[in-house]
Amino acid sequence: MTRLALKNGSRVAIIGGGPAGSFSAYFLKKYSIAYGLDLQINIFDGKDFLQNGPRGCNLCAGVIAENLFHALEREGIVLPEERILSRLDGYVLHSGEDRLELTEENGSRGTIATVFRGNGPRYSQFPDAISFDDYLLTFARDFGAEVIPQPIADIRFPQDPSQPLQLYTRADEEKMYEAELVVGAFGVNTRLAEQVEKMGFGYQRPATFLTYQTEIGLPSKRIPHKLENRIHVYLPRSRLLRYVTLTPKGDFVTLTAVGHKGLDPKKYPALVQKAVLAGSIAEETASCACFPKIVTSTAVKPYSNRMVMVGDAGYSRYYKNGIESAFITSRLAAKAAVYHGLDARSFADFYHRSALRIISRDNEYGRLLFFSNDVISRLPLFRKIHVQLANAKNHSRSARKIRWILWNMLTGNAPYKKIFFAVFDLGLQVSFLIQALKIVIDRIKKLLK
Numbered sequence: 327m328t329r330l331a332l333k334n335g336s337r338v339a340i341i342g343g344g345p346a347g348s349f350s351a352y353f354l355k356k357y358s359i360a361y362g363l364d365l366q367i368n369i370f371d372g373k374d375f376l377q378n379g380p381r382g383c384n385l386c387a388g389v390i391a392e393n394l395f396h397a398l399e400r401e402g403i404v405l406p407e408e409r410i411l412s413r414l415d416g417y418v419l420h421s422g423e424d425r426l427e428l429t430e431e432n433g434s435r436g437t438i439a440t441v442f443r444g445n446g447p448r449y450s451q452f453p454d455a456i457s458f459d460d461y462l463l464t465f466a467r468d469f470g471a472e473v474i475p476q477p478i479a480d481i482r483f484p485q486d487p488s489q490p491l492q493l494y495t496r497a498d499e500e501k502m503y504e505a506e507l508v509v510g511a512f513g514v515n516t517r518l519a520e521q522v523e524k525m526g527f528g529y530q531r532p533a534t535f536l537t538y539q540t541e542i543g544l545p546s547k548r549i550p551h552k553l554e555n556r557i558h559v560y561l562p563r564s565r566l567l568r569y570v571t572l573t574p575k576g577d578f579v580t581l582t583a584v585g586h587k588g589l590d591p592k593k594y595p596a597l598v599q600k601a602v603l604a605g606s607i608a609e610e611t612a613s614c615a616c617f618p619k620i621v622t623s624t625a626v627k628p629y630s631n632r633m634v635m636v637g638d639a640g641y642s643r644y645y646k647n648g649i650e651s652a653f654i655t656s657r658l659a660a661k662a663a664v665y666h667g668l669d670a671r672s673f674a675d676f677y678h679r680s681a682l683r684i685i686s687r688d689n690e691y692g693r694l695l696f697f698s699n700d701v702i703s704r705l706p707l708f709r710k711i712h713v714q715l716a717n718a719k720n721h722s723r724s725a726r727k728i729r730w731i732l733w734n735m736l737t738g739n740a741p742y743k744k745i746f747f748a749v750f751d752l753g754l755q756v757s758f759l760i761q762a763l764k765i766v767i768d769r770i771k772k773l774l775k
């Protein structure tokens with residue numbers, strides 16, 4: 327068989343116009359121009375990101391990781407200020423009755439940007455376009471991709487493997503597109519993933535479960551007062567609920583709740599009320615709510631001849647920075663396609679291996695960190711030790727270390743592996759034991775009084 331490779335005039339079909347779709351179009355264009363190829367790139371998506379509410383939304387808390395923000399700027403993708411709803415300067419961690427404030431160590435303010443993926447919550451009105459996904463898609467279009475506003479219903483391999491793949495749109499079963507390369511950037515909230523599994527090349531979509539998200543509108547004066555320009559993270563002592571976050575976005579706050587696998591989504595609202603302090607924003611009326619799927623594993627074999635899956639449909643970081651994973655995987659897959667070939671072997675060697683190293687292996691450390699965090703959240707003594715150590719007024723080495731760990735767990739700025747080894751720092755473990763002893767001795771003294 328002749329080697330499968332992109333040629334001048336090759337057609338690329340990108341399924342999905344979310345971040346992974348737009349980044350794929352951008353990187354494919356960029357690398358193909360550098361390689362001296364002229365590609366025809368079509369992005370298929372039935373969603374209109376300029377609509378508000380569910381019709382335009384890609385179901386996410388909309389926190390743009392600092393690393394991603396800078397990586398985008400390096401590519402010349404500069405998010406305009408009007409698309410950024412808030413610039414936040416840190417997090418407040420609520421664990422039981424304890425509270426811990428975490429801000430950027432170098433004192434820089436506003437490094438965390440928040441956005442709406444669509445054009446705002448249901449019934450909201452903004453004078454200009456604010457959608458993050460629309461901004462990226464427009465960027466991809468301006469860079470030479472064509473956007474076809476139709477979803478894809480089916481993808482088929484041709485009888486002759488040297489021929490292009492066939493795509494069918496939902497609007498018209500007969501309408502068929504052909505492409506030398508298909509990029510699956512369809513995320514996990516779609517039935518198309520099942521169709522791709524049925525194509526029989528070994529693809530298995532990532533494991534997911536349902537989360538809960540609501541958008542709460544508040545007069546803007548109240549939000550800074552209540553949330554202090556920070557993301558609030560609640561770690562409840564619950565076997566069902568993992569965490570709840572409140573993310574300020576201009577006149578709105580996005581509430582995101584993530585439970586443990588298998589949680590009945592109907593239970594979310596009641597659990598959230600219990601977890602988030604009474605009288606807080608969680609009790610306000612939401613303008614829209616949804617149950618998006620969160621990814622908890624990477625896909626199995628997200629590549630075949632002429633086909634590669636990126637973003638959530640391929641490899642995504644455990645519980646963190648999904649949009650940054652879309653950026654990383656789109657870049658890796660585009661590089662593999664342009665410089666190495668379109669056959670499964672090229673994607674295995676030059677896409678899968680790198681994604682495995684950067685994302686999948688690191689996720690194993692992430693899983694352990696989240697597991698230990700669950701244990702700590704449920705044990706009052708452990709919780710207290712952590713909060714007291716981190717809040718130590720003397721800015722000891724251990725206090726700085728534990729704040730570094732928590733900051734990077736929350737922002738996703740450092741790889742999980744690096745955070746994991748920081749946890750096992752000998753000095754930190756010794757401080758942990760000393761603090762535990764202090765607390766136990768204090769309690770004994772109180773009992774003896």
Ligand SMILES: Cc1cc2nc3c(=O)[nH]c(=O)nc-3n(C[C@H](O)[C@H](O)[C@H](O)COP(=O)(O)OP(=O)(O)OC[C@H]3O[C@@H](n4cnc5c(N)ncnc54)[C@H](O)[C@@H]3O)c2cc1C
Pocket residue numbers: 341342343344345346347370371372373384385386387388389390391476477478479511512513514515516517518537538539582618619620621636637638639642646647648649650652
């Ligand atoms: C509750 C929650 C909160 C999150 N918060 C954050 C956060 O704060 N920051 C962050 O970085 N990440 C966050 N994420 C993760 C983030 O949402 C995803 O990782 C990211 O959206 C993945 O991008 P994607 O392009 O791969 O998929 P998506 O964003 O899901 O985009 C897929 C696109 O494909 C389209 N599509 C689907 N099927 C078809 C079809 N058949 N034909 C054509 N088009 C199709 C869809 O319309 C959609 O536009 C969160 C996730 C959840 C569940």
